[in-house]
Amino acid sequence: MSLLFSPFSIGSLQTANRLVRSATAERMADQDGRPLPTLEALYEDLAEGGVGLIITGHMYVHAAGKAHDEMTGIYDDDLIPDLARLARAVHDLGGRVVPQINHGGMNSVAESISEPIAPSAIDQPFLPRPAREMTGTEIETAIQAFAHAARRCREAGFDGVQIHTAHGYLISQFLSPFVNKRTDEWGGTAEKRMRFLREVCSAVRDQVGADYPVLIKLGMEDGVDGGLSLGEGAEIVAALEGMGIDGVEISGGLGGMNKTLNVRKGIKSEAKEAYFLHLAQEARRQTDLPIILVGGFRSRSVMEKVLAEGVADLVSLCRPLISEPDLPRQFELGLKEKSRCLSANNCWAEGPGVGIACKCPHDRVGETAFS
Numbered sequence: 223m224s225l226l227f228s229p230f231s232i233g234s235l236q237t238a239n240r241l242v243r244s245a246t247a248e249r250m251a252d253q254d255g256r257p258l259p260t261l262e263a264l265y266e267d268l269a270e271g272g273v274g275l276i277i278t279g280h281m282y283v284h285a286a287g288k289a290h291d292e293m294t295g296i297y298d299d300d301l302i303p304d305l306a307r308l309a310r311a312v313h314d315l316g317g318r319v320v321p322q323i324n325h326g327g328m329n330s331v332a333e334s335i336s337e338p339i340a341p342s343a344i345d346q347p348f349l350p351r352p353a354r355e356m357t358g359t360e361i362e363t364a365i366q367a368f369a370h371a372a373r374r375c376r377e378a379g380f381d382g383v384q385i386h387t388a389h390g391y392l393i394s395q396f397l398s399p400f401v402n403k404r405t406d407e408w409g410g411t412a413e414k415r416m417r418f419l420r421e422v423c424s425a426v427r428d429q430v431g432a433d434y435p436v437l438i439k440l441g442m443e444d445g446v447d448g449g450l451s452l453g454e455g456a457e458i459v460a461a462l463e464g465m466g467i468d469g470v471e472i473s474g475g476l477g478g479m480n481k482t483l484n485v486r487k488g489i490k491s492e493a494k495e496a497y498f499l500h501l502a503q504e505a506r507r508q509t510d511l512p513i514i515l516v517g518g519f520r521s522r523s524v525m526e527k528v529l530a531e532g533v534a535d536l537v538s539l540c541r542p543l544i545s546e547p548d549l550p551r552q553f554e555l556g557l558k559e560k561s562r563c564l565s566a567n568n569c570w571a572e573g574p575g576v577g578i579a580c581k582c583p584h585d586r587v588g589e590t591a592f593s
């Protein structure tokens with residue numbers, strides 16, 4: 223029996239199988255963050271392709287947190303009708319879709335941002351501009367921005383919400399001792415660095431109600447000297463159920479600084495797949511919550527093994543679904559055993575109006591990354 227194609231429930235969210243499309247910034251929105259028709263078409267391709275749950279590319283909850291140009295917005299009620307169209311398009315095809323909500327913090331490099339904000343002032347070579355320390359009022363504004371973005375997910379008809387707490391964006395900046403040097407109630411100890419996440423989760427739950435599925439994508443360790451350690455990440459995982467979270471997707475890495483830790487290149491053997499497995503194993507020891515694992519899955523056999531061993535309940539894919547949005551269907555029909563993705567990271571959008579696309583060379587039909 224295939225575990226990969228058995229149904230699963232995350233709170234009240236039911237998925238037809240265990241395959242998740244991990245959040246992927248599509249860069250298919252106009253300058254106000256309104257989704258373009260290309261985004262709706264992409265979600266239709268994914269839904270038709272059989273993935274159990276689509277997590278959208280990160281959407282900015284506040285103008286000050288717009289991570290990059292062409293990012294989808296969820297910062298205003300005025301956007302709800304456009305977002306509702308995306309939800310409807312997926313539902314009409316029998317799919318499930320959950321927006322990922324985000325604030326870029328120091329990694330807000332959209333043209334509209336003159337001065338990025340962060341838990342503490344920071345100037346690093348990986349940042350295009352130095353960021354200044356947030357005021358108490360800005361912190362409260364950001365918390366409420368997440369809460370109202372979550373409410374908009376519900377009002378637009380999405381199946382839940384995912385709070386982006388990974389890859390060096392604002393919430394993971396608060397968690398990280400490498401970035402958060404505050405000595406007030408928002409920093410100084412691991413518990414105080416966790417406070418921003420706690421307040422976001424609590425404000426989100428207040429807005430969406432008890433039964434709405436609230437997921438989180440958590441960077442369990444930063445992978446940089448002086449950053450969030452695995453031990454601290456484990457403590458955060460242990461606290462998630464108490465924060466009202468229904469399911470956790472495990473990732474790692476501090477974004478721009480070490481992007482290839484999170485979006486790893488050169489996955490040329492099965493041994494290199496599932497590269498955050500050790501994080502999920504630790505997460506499993508800490509929580510009974512449903513666990514989604516992302517990072518380097520390419521072979522069906524590796525996905526089935528991770529599920530069979532009980533390390534994760536679902537597996538999520540980003541690049542394989544950029545390359546082949548119908549990969550789940552191909553797996554299910556037995557037409558393929560491996561993604562053709564070469565993990566060379568040629569999928570980032572190049573310039574305005576282009577959007578993500580698979581640009582690695584694939585000469586032969588059915589070509590796989592390795593045999």
Ligand SMILES: Cc1cc2nc3c(=O)[nH]c(=O)nc-3n(C[C@H](O)[C@H](O)[C@H](O)COP(=O)(O)O)c2cc1C
Nearest residue numbers: 244245246247279280484485516517518539540541
């Ligand atoms: C083009 C691109 C855009 C991405 N955008 C997001 C995003 O919006 N939110 C997020 O949490 N991760 C994002 N990621 C990271 C992926 O979700 C995923 O964690 C990572 O690529 C590893 O999975 P993979 O080996 O299946 O690609 C992005 C990755 C790529 C390649």
Ligand code: SF4
Nearest residue numbers: 564567569580581582
């Ligand atoms: S461009 Fe390369 S890394 Fe990106 S999805 Fe295509 S094959 Fe994979």
